[in-house]
Amino acid sequence: xxxxxxxxxxxxxxxxxxxxxxxxxxxxxxxxxxxxxxxxxxxxxxxxxxxxxxxxxxxxxxxxxxxxxxxxxxxxxxxxxxxxxxxxxxxxxxxxxxxxxxxxxxxxxxxxxxxxxxxxxxxxxxxxxxxxxxxxxxxxxxxxxxxxxxxxxxxxxxxxxxxxxxxxxxxxxxxxxxxxxxxxxxxxxxxxxxxxxxxxxxxxxxxxxxxxxxxxxxxxxxxxxxxxxxxxxxxxxxxxxxxxxxxxxxxxxxxxxxxxxxxxxxxxxxxxxxxxxxxxxxxxxxxxxxxxxxxxxxxxxxxxxxxxxxxxxxxxxxxxxxxxxxxxxxxxxxxxxxxxxxxxxxxxxxxxxxxxxxxxxxxxxxxxxxxxxxxxxxxxxxxxxxxxxxxxxxxxxxxxxxxxxxxxxxxxxxxxxxxxxxxxxxxxxxxxxxxxxxxxxxxxxxxxxxxxxxxxxxxxxxxxxxxxxxxxxxxxxxxxxxxxxxxxxxxxxxxxxxxxxxxxxxxxxxxxxxx
Amino acid sequence: xxxxxxxxxxxxxxxxxxxxxxxxxxxxxxxxxxxxxxxxxxxxxxxxxxxxxxxxxxxxxxxxxxxxxxxxxxxxxxxxxxxxxxxxxxxxxxxxx
Numbered sequence: 001x002x003x004x005x006x007x008x009x010x011x012x013x014x015x016x017x018x019x020x021x022x023x024x025x026x027x028x029x030x031x032x033x034x035x036x037x038x039x040x041x042x043x044x045x046x047x048x049x050x051x052x053x054x055x056x057x058x059x060x061x062x063x064x065x066x067x068x069x070x071x072x073x074x075x076x077x078x079x080x081x082x083x084x085x086x087x088x089x090x091x092x093x094x095x096x097x098x099x100x101x102x103x104x105x106x107x108x109x110x111x112x113x114x115x116x117x118x119x120x121x122x123x124x125x126x127x128x129x130x131x132x133x134x135x136x137x138x139x140x141x142x143x144x145x146x147x148x149x150x151x152x153x154x155x156x157x158x159x160x161x162x163x164x165x166x167x168x169x170x171x172x173x174x175x176x177x178x179x180x181x182x183x184x185x186x187x188x189x190x191x192x193x194x195x196x197x198x199x200x201x202x203x204x205x206x207x208x209x210x211x212x213x214x215x216x217x218x219x220x221x222x223x224x225x226x227x228x229x230x231x232x233x234x235x236x237x238x239x240x241x242x243x244x245x246x247x248x249x250x251x252x253x254x255x256x257x258x259x260x261x262x263x264x265x266x267x268x269x270x271x272x273x274x275x276x277x278x279x280x281x282x283x284x285x286x287x288x289x290x291x292x293x294x295x296x297x298x299x300x301x302x303x304x305x306x307x308x309x310x311x312x313x314x315x316x317x318x319x320x321x322x323x324x325x326x327x328x329x330x331x332x333x334x335x336x337x338x339x340x341x342x343x344x345x346x347x348x349x350x351x352x353x354x355x356x357x358x359x360x361x362x363x364x365x366x367x368x369x370x371x372x373x374x375x376x377x378x379x380x381x382x383x384x385x386x387x388x389x390x391x392x393x394x395x396x397x398x399x400x401x402x403x404x405x406x407x408x409x410x411x412x413x414x415x416x417x418x419x420x421x422x423x424x425x426x427x428x429x430x431x432x433x434x435x436x437x438x439x440x441x442x443x444x445x446x447x448x449x450x451x452x453x454x455x456x457x458x459x460x461x462x463x464x465x466x467x468x469x470x471x472x473x474x475x476x477x478x479x480x481x482x483x484x485x486x487x488x489x490x491x492x493x494x495x496x497x498x499x500x501x502x503x504x505x506x507x508x509x510x511x512x513x514x515x
Numbered sequence: 516x517x518x519x520x521x522x523x524x525x526x527x528x529x530x531x532x533x534x535x536x537x538x539x540x541x542x543x544x545x546x547x548x549x550x551x552x553x554x555x556x557x558x559x560x561x562x563x564x565x566x567x568x569x570x571x572x573x574x575x576x577x578x579x580x581x582x583x584x585x586x587x588x589x590x591x592x593x594x595x596x597x598x599x600x601x602x603x604x605x606x607x608x609x610x611x612x
Contacts, residue, residue, distance in 0.1 A: 102590040195570035209569045238576035239569075307553040318530060325531070327603050329594030335606050362528075364606040370533035382532055386523070386542060387549060389530035403556050405566030410559065412567060445548055461570020486571075 003028040005509065008074055008168040008222035009249075015072045018062065022055035022073025026117050029075045033119070033166045036512050041141045042151075042161040044080050045088065046120035051075065054117045061115075069115030070229050076111050077167035079158050080121035081128060082213070083202035084108055091204045092126040092136040092154075095324050095331045095376030105202025106234045107171060107213055114229045119167055122157030126378045127321065128178055128206045130154050131450050134441055135380045142437070143186060144510040145476055149434040152182030158216050159186040164512060169226050170216040175206050176309050177429075177454025179214045180466035184429035184479020187508060189223045189496070190216040191465040192457060194486045196241035198227075199234030207316035208239075210309075210458040219506055220467065220497040224248035227489060246490045255498045256491065259292040262422030266302040267453055273432040279470030279478040280428045286502055287426070297418035297425065301410045302456060308411065309455040310448050311391050311404035318388025321381070326372030333371040339364050383444060412460040419485045424495050428453055429479035433472040453481055463489050467496050468505035477505075517547045 003011065003025055014020045030048045037043050058073040078084070081091040083101035085108075090096045104112075111118065125135035133141045133156025141156040143149040144164040151160040155172030159182035162170045172179040174192035183190025191214045198213045205211060215226035228249050233242040263284060268277060288294055326332035342361060349357040362370065377385070391400035418425060430450055440447040457464040462485055469480035480499070484492040500506050520543045527534045527542075534542060588601060597604040 099594055102586055102593060235578065239571060241571060301559070304556055304559060307555045310549065311553055311556075322531070326596055327605055330596070332596035339606070363608070365608050366531070367533070368606055369531040370528070373531055374533040377532075379538075382534070382538070383542065383545060385530045385532060386526055386546060390518070390522075390526045390546070390550075393526065393529060400553070402566055403561060404553075405568055406561035406564040407556055407559050409564050409567035410561070412570075444545055445552055448549075458570075 004032045004165040006168070007219045008217055008225060009219070011168055012072050012074055012225070015074070021059045022117060023052060023059055025073065026051050026055040026075050026119070029119060029167060036164055037166060039142065039147060040144055040160050040164050040166070041139045042122055042157040042164065042166060043077070043120045044090065044123050044138055044157065047087070051117050051119050058115045058117070069113060070225070071111065071114040071116035073115055073117060074168055075119045076116040076226070077119050077122050077158060077161045077170040078108065079124055079155055079172045081124060081173060081204040082108055082171065083204070084121070089121070089204070090138070091128070092124040092138065093376065093378070093381070094137045095373070097331060099329055101202070103202065106199040106236060107230050108202065110229055111171070116169070116229065122155070122161055122170065124157055125154035126381050127204065127317070128154040128173055128175055129317065129380050129384055131177065131181055131447055132440070133157065134437065135378055137378055140437060143434050144512060145187060146434070146474070148436055149476070150185070150437055152185035152434065154178040155190075155216065156182050159183050159188055159190065162186070162188045162216050162218060163510060165509065168217065169222060171213060171226070171230065172216050173203060173211060173213050174458065175210045176313060176451045176458050179216060180454050180464060180479070180481060181430050181450065183216055183466040184481070185434040185477060187468045187477030187505070187510070188216055188218055189220055189465065189467050189506065190214065191223050191227060191489070191492070192463065193227065193231065193489055194463040195458070195461040196239055197463070197487065197489065198230045199232070199237040199240045201234055201236040205320040207313040208320060209316060210313060212458070220493055220500050221249065221252045223465070224252040224493045227493070241487070243487060248490055248493055251490055252493045252497045254494055255290070256423065256495050257291070259287065259424065259495060260422045261287050261292045261294045262297040262418055262425040263294060264299045264302060264418070264425060264427055265296050266299050267427040271431045271449065271452070272428060275472045276428050276430070276432060276478050280426070280480055283469040283480045283499065284426055286499060290498055290502060295422060297421055299414040299418060301407065301414050304407050305411065305456040305459065306448055306452055308404045308407045308459060309451060310387070311400050312408065312459070314384040314388035315392050315401050316388070318385045318392065321385055324373060324376065325369050331372060331376040333368060333375055335364070335368055338367045338371055342367055380444070408459050411456055415460045415462060415485075423484070423491060425483040427481050429466045429481040430454070433474070433476035433478055457483055462486050463492055465492055465496055467499060468508070469499070469503070470505060471508075518543060518550055
């Protein structure tokens with residue numbers, strides 16, 4: 001069996017036993033990227049030299065008998081919205097095309113300290129806004145199971161890299177489903193930790209009350225291993241919570257005895273594809289066969305998820321993205337051209353005798369901001385800035401933003417009530433399997449509606465993951481969504497590992513040809 | 516709720532965007548569609564509900580008030596589109612009518 005077909009935990013066992021070196025493992029994944037990523041497009045940048053040098057240093061350390069970190073020389077792919085010091089970090093946007101952060105994200109420091117080898121930066125929807133990775137300013141990422149289809153997003157590159165065997169571990173971020181949806185569509189495991197579980201320091205901000213960094217991998221134990229490295233309090237992120245980090249990787253294989261599984265009837269209604277529903281219900285039956293009891297828990301506010309999310313997230317985004325002004329870093333438009341354009345406009349209005357238009361003409365500085373941002377941002381980012389700016393503007397704040405914050409609390413209360421009766425909630429990750437590239441690019445609302453089941457987790461601030469639970473008749477992976485109360489990642493991982501020990505969906509691999 | 520093209524244009528100034536004629540047209544239609552959809556929230560009674568701005572409702576987090584080193588000036592300026600030895604450079608603001 002080739003090295004790239006092994007799980008991270010199996011690779012780690014071989015590394016620890018000195019059966020293979022980190023340089024060999026890293027080389028095998030780099031070769032695989034070289035062979036297949038031209039077609040998949042998961043990576044925006046790969047730094048083979050740096051990865052091999054880091055691997056060699058870890059091998060040296062191990063050979064000398066010195067302690068090696070938790071990741072022991074395993075390669076890790078990183079979503080391109082995590083700041084890497086001195087190295088280009090684009091967030092999938094033209095506006096950050098040449099941006100080289102002056103510091104590392106906390107999770108990057110943690111991966112390095114744990115002796116994870118950073119392979120490169122993965123593709124994503126611009127500023128993590130989107131569900132298909134089609135909003136990347138740079139390239140498409142294709143689903144390894146069917147390259148005419150989307151991998152999901154926004155962590156599409158992160159998920160496709162793992163599914164295609166180009167990285168054993170991957171770090172993504174999830175604001176409304178951006179880890180779990182691509183994990184589901186690519187047939188891998190992806191976890192969105194509880195808000196506050198992982199430091200967001202050095203994560204390019206999209207919606208700060210919803211964003212959370214998390215792991216993607218082939219199996220649940222692999223995911224547990226990476227979460228253990230990523231999690232923990234960070235003085236640089238005051239929203240990270242000061243709670244001890246459980247040893248997820250050690251407990252992951254302990255089954256949950258007497259598990260009470262909840263099913264939300266509202267999640268099996270209109271819009272849910274029949275094949276997805278069948279696979280999810282069969283997964284629930286697997287849990288019953290493992291001794292779990294299943295009961296329905298109603299979430300009456302579930303139908304308001306998408307509307308609530310698509311007010312709150314754009315509001316926070318419009319505020320966060322105000323920093324891209326062409327002054328401090330990032331792209332700036334040609335200011336001489338701006339001045340010339342304004343002069344021509346002024347003349348045109350003066351000739352027409354339109355005094356009001358002359359009066360309202362932008363200053364050079366304001367026009368520089370506007371042109372910089374309009375040239376630097378893509379259509380979806382502009383749409384969200386517009387929605388957020390509108391919803392926060394005078395006269396609309398109460399009707400939209402404040403209203404959404406109130407419904408957000410009702411959604412959270414639905415979960416609080418449900419978790420008094422059940423330990424874990426199971427359901428579909430997305431309403432359908434992966435759709436064809438281009439299918440929804442002209443219909444933003446249709447794209448937004450795919451977040452129906454996942455965005456609710458972020459609004460409530462709880463933990464959730466996606467694991468493979470079947471295939472559609474077209475051979476596309478289907479994901480099972482498991483949600484747990486805040487800071488119950490351990491429960492989530494143990495519950496998900498139970499399922500993977502009883503099934504083999506997570507062991508299926510796409511055929512990339514040429515092997 | 517429908518939104519007019521003039522409102523969209525006004526919002527584009529507030530959001531510091533400059534939209535082309537074609538973009539204004541598409542944006543007006545799409546924002547109208549999305550705002551129409553979110554009207555769904557109006558049917559929810561939120562009279563007695565406290566807004567929830569954040570998932571973890573922690574109180575203020577303090578740190579000790581001590582001097583720490585930050586980014587060196589050159590590092591902070593390293594990504595500037597235009598700079599001199601000590602500052603970011605922008606087009607003239609004052610006297611620009």
